[in-house]
Amino acid sequence: YRSTDGGNTWSAPARVGEGHTPTQLYLDSASGNLYIAGDSLMVSTNQGMSWVSLSTKTNVLHTAVITGDMLLVGGDGGLEMVPLANSAVPRAIQQLPLGQFFSASLDSQNAVWAAGPAGLFGPAARKVTNPVGAVAALANSSDIFAAGNQAVYLSEDGGSQFSSGKVLADGELRAPFPPLVVDPVNPSSAFVAGTRLYHTTDAGQSWAALPVVDSDTTRVIIAIAMAPVQRTTLYAATACLPEIVLTSCPPVSLIWRSQNSGQTWTQTGSVSGYVNRLAVDPRQNNTVYAAVGGFPAGTSLSAGYVQGDLQQSINSGMTWTSIRTNLPNVPVNAVVIDPTSLPPLIVTPVPQPTFPGQPPTPPFGPGRFPVFNQPAQTLYVATDAGVFVTFNLGGGVGGGGNVAPNPQWTDISWGLPPVPITDISLRQPDGILLAATFGRGVYSISAKGLAAGIVVNSLSINVTLMKGTAVTTGVPLFNVTGSNTLGWRLNAYDSWLGIAEANGTLRPGGSGQAAVRVSAAGLQPGTHLGRLQLISGSFVQTVFVVAHVTEAPAQMTIFSGNNALGNVGAALPPLQVVVSGANQNPLNGVPVNFAIVSGGGSISSRTAFTNAAGIAGTVLTLPPNRATVQVLATVADLSVTFTATAVDVPALLQDSIVDGVTFNSYAPLAPGSIILITGQNLAQTTVFAPAGTLPLILATTRVWINTAAGEAALPLLSVSPTQVRALLPTDVSAGVYGLRVEAASIRSNEVQIYVAAFAPGILTQSGNGRGLGIFIKDDGSVVTASNPADRGSSVTFFATGLGPVNPPVGPGEPGAVEEPLNRTITMPRVFFDTYAGDVLYSGLAPGVAGRYQVTVRVPLLVSPATNISVSLLIEGFASNRVTIPVR
Structure with missing residues (x-):
């Protein structure tokens, strides 16, 4: 726009061109010329009435400055000096790679290669391709791959020469910069993605189109990763990008897994937001990390508005858990795993197991358990706020059970410019860490010597x-x-x-x-x-x-939730207040304190902040007994009181009690069986029994069995609001019994159970009664596919429901740890396929409550296989069938 009267009136706008906002006008005071740095450099010699384009080597400009008789412009291609009117020809400036970079990698000579909209830059800042968004080079090969929107580039000589070829099909939907992954062992094998993966096995000489990953035609692949330990396992993330399909889309990434190098795909789960990078643990194929940030295979305005996160899945992407912990609340654009940070394989003390599927190892009872297959512990992440590292990811199996990861992140961004970090790359064992930035080049640091602090x-x-x-x-x-x-x-x-x-x-x-x-x-x-x-x-x-x-609040009133009724232990709809100022306008961001003043229960938050409508609230969970609860809300010297009433009792469903090892709802229970009880309001919280004799009460919860001699409490293994695990004593007689659950002195309805003489169940590694059983060799190692049992050797497994023992034990007491051991009165038979094994011991597991231990010799006639069927038969009662690898 142009004004000739000091800004009182303005002319119609003059169309100049396209460019990135914000843009500025630059005035050459000597000549009166105006300049605008947009997608190209524009000049006006008539005070803005018309504009022409100036030829420059650098395009897609972002900034400019007049210095002396020169105009210095900066864009994706670097810096360039442009002469002003009547000035001398400027000196040449090497095209510095100061633009946006989305990917960085080190080649076999540890030279840096960086990919971005301005192209692929290699040693000495030499541009060698058109716009690319991914580059991959390896330490063991001179091959360098780079992927752009229209072509894939390949060098087989360390970057001296590059060839290019169109790989993705014409018209195929694709991300702004298609993801690329190269096999870390076989550098001739690489994948690039659109809506499907394209695979080369001959270093880019030919590419094979694989099946479409996501059948939804609005979604494209935005990230791919290869499992290092089993390279036929691939993961992919797909999403609908509004910039690509030109329509609104939900900000969700779907996670897919292939176990045959991309020939077939299975959707395993989803992640909120847009996945920028996927990374697979170097030892655990099922442990995957997803960086949720603002650069899903290129720039995305939509991704910039979505909450960033770092997610971990330990079950191949089916469920995800945030491990952002103390990271800043900003997008996470990349994640790299240090493969050298694997914890040692050690034997770790474990507490008494508290749920089926987790047996002790010899010397049975509280002892030691070998830790296998632990995840890497050092992770690096690139975020909009810099680069962070954790040396203590946690997770895996330790201390007797699955441990949730709880990483502590340390900022290592010193020396980096204050711009988003779009990618990181780690070269081990050299310890070189690269960081690609959004507009300020690529930086490196030595990761050697970095340690927790x-x-x-x-x-x-x-x-x-x-x-x-x-x-x-x-x-x-x-x-x-x-x-x-x-x-x-x-x-x-x-x-x-x-x-x-x-x-x-x-x-x-x-x-x-x-x-x-x-x-x-x-x-x-x-x-x-x-x-x-x-x-x-x-x-x-x-x-x-x-x-x-x-501002200081002037009034607070109840908005919703007062005088509510709910089930005992249930969470009520939010208790909400409205806070307003002296002018009756709602106040945003005011802290409101909530406290239970009578009746018990719990609240989700003691302090809540008002939203734009002036509303703040908390969720009240009613106490486990009938009561009238009062909750006080206060802000400054203002207060209001909510009243709520708990009215319900624990409830059991019919057919809700099953064997807690086999989970067969049609099978009876027996003396020594672990029973799983399902219902509602069965406990206030989740609690597991400690080691030793099983308690008769956990967190105010009991299980009562109604016998001819009267009621008796059952030993408990664990309780939770919806499930209780209890143990039928070994001296219970066969018959029909009534069973109730009591929570905080309130009893549920009665449900009948049928108890037979025997109901054998074999514990499995999956914990669901199917698949590989928990078999332990004489050396204490667990039998796995890579550690099969030997024919003729003895193995030990764990079972339930094998009936009375001699000498008898009290309810919930562990087995004796020395002679006389508590042997079963009836000796079971164990079959490997159709061959019977010699049973060497059958009785309670020494030092363990609620488990039988059976030691048997593997028949010599069994054929070697990875899935030999194993079953137990006792007086005509058959167990679930499990498997064992035998060699």
Whole structure:
């Protein structure tokens, strides 16, 4: 637009061209010419009435500056000097790779290759291709692959020469930059993706089109990954990108798995948001990581509005768990696993098992269990806020059961520019870590010597306070090392942040908080961003403090949830209030405190912040007994009281009691059986029985069996709101019994169970009564496909429902650990396929409650196989069939 009267009136706009916003006008005061740096460089010599394009080597410009008699422009292709009117020809500037990069890799000579919209840049910043979004090079090969929207590029000589070819079919829907993966062992094998995968086995000389991954024609592949240990296993993420299909789409990524190099695909699950990268654990094919960020196979405006995350799946993508923990609340654009960070294979003490499918190993009872197949522990992630590393991912099997990962992330972004990190690449054993940035080039750092230290959990702190007040919050610190006491120092960058004690130390494994005072005395209502800097050893971590300053509230009223009725132990609809100011307008971001003042129960949040409508709420879970509950909501000197009533009792469904090992609803129970009871409101929380004699009550829950002699409580293995596991004592007689569950002194309805003399069940590694049984060799190792049992050798397995023993034991007591052992009165028969094995021992597992132990010799006549059927027969009662690998 142009005004000739000081801005009072404006002319009709002059169409200039296309470009990235924001754009600026640049004035050459000597000539009066105007310049705009857009997709091309435009100039006007008549005060903006008309515009012409200037020829430049650099296009897709983002910025410019007039310096002397030259115009310096910057874009995806780097920097360039353009002469102004009547100026000399400028000196040449090497095309520096300062633009956007989406992928970075190291070749066999550890030279850096970076891919982005400006092309593929290699050593000495040499551009060698058209726009590309992925590059892959390996340490063991001179082949270099790069993928663009229209072609795949290949060099077989370390990057000296590149050839290109169109791989994806004409008209095939594809991401802005199709994903690419190269086999880490066989560099001649690579995959590139559109709606299907294309596979080359001859270093790009030919490509085979594989079946379509996702039949939905609006979704494209945005990420692919290969399992390092079993390279025929591939994972893919598909999504509908609004920029591609030109329609609105839900921000969801579907996860797919192929076990035959892409010939067939199975959808395993989904992830909220857009997956930028997938990574597979170097030892566990079923452990997958998904980075959810703003660059799903290229730039995406839609992805930029979606919450970022880092997700882990330990079951091939069926279910996902966030492991972002203390990472900043920003997009996560890439994840890399350090394959050298695998924990050692050690034997770890384990507690008493508390659920079927988890037996002890010799010497039976509380003892030691070999830890197998643990996940890598060091992960690097690229985010919009920098690069972070964790050295203690956790997870896997340890301490006797599945352990949820709980990583502590450390910021290692020192030396990186303050821009989104779009990709990272790790070369081991050299320890070279690359980081590709969105607009500022590629950086490298040595990862050697990096080790766990003091981390901040989390790296961003949110506080809400009213204008003129102050609050004290804490910066949570954790020393993740196991042997060194470390010092720290905390600095504040903003005057409204105060630190009472700026220095301290933490012992190995210790935790603490550094107190920070946030003052709104000089802040206006709104959101304010402050920074803290934590220094510990070689790590410098930035902690962001977000202060939401609100006006003082003048009124609070109940919005919903008052006088509610609900089942005992049930969660009610939210209890909500509305907070408004003196002008009756709703206040946003005001903290409202909730507290139960009578009646018991629990609330989901003690403090909730009002939304844009001035509404804040909490969810009340009623107590496990009938009661009238009162909840008080307060803000400043305002308060309101909610009333709710718990009215229901525990409930059992008919046919809801089954054998807890075989899960066969048509089979009877027997003395020594583990029973699984399903219902509602059976317990206040989930609790597992400790080691030793099983208790008769857990978390106020009991199970009563009605016998001719009266009621008796059953030993309990675990309780939860919907399931209870109990043990039928070995001296229960056959017959029909009534059974009830009691929670907090309130009893459920009665359900009948049928108890037979025997109901054998064999424990399996899956825990569902099917598949590979839990067999242990004489050396204490667990029988697996890679560690089969030998014909003629003895193996031990675990069972339930084998009836009375001699000498007898009390309800829930563990088996004796020395003679006389508690042997079954009736000796079972064990069959391997159709061949009977010699039973060497049948009785209670020494030192373990609720388990029988059977030791049997594998028949010599059994043919070697990975799935020999094993069953147990006792007085005509047959067990479930399990399998065992035999060699």
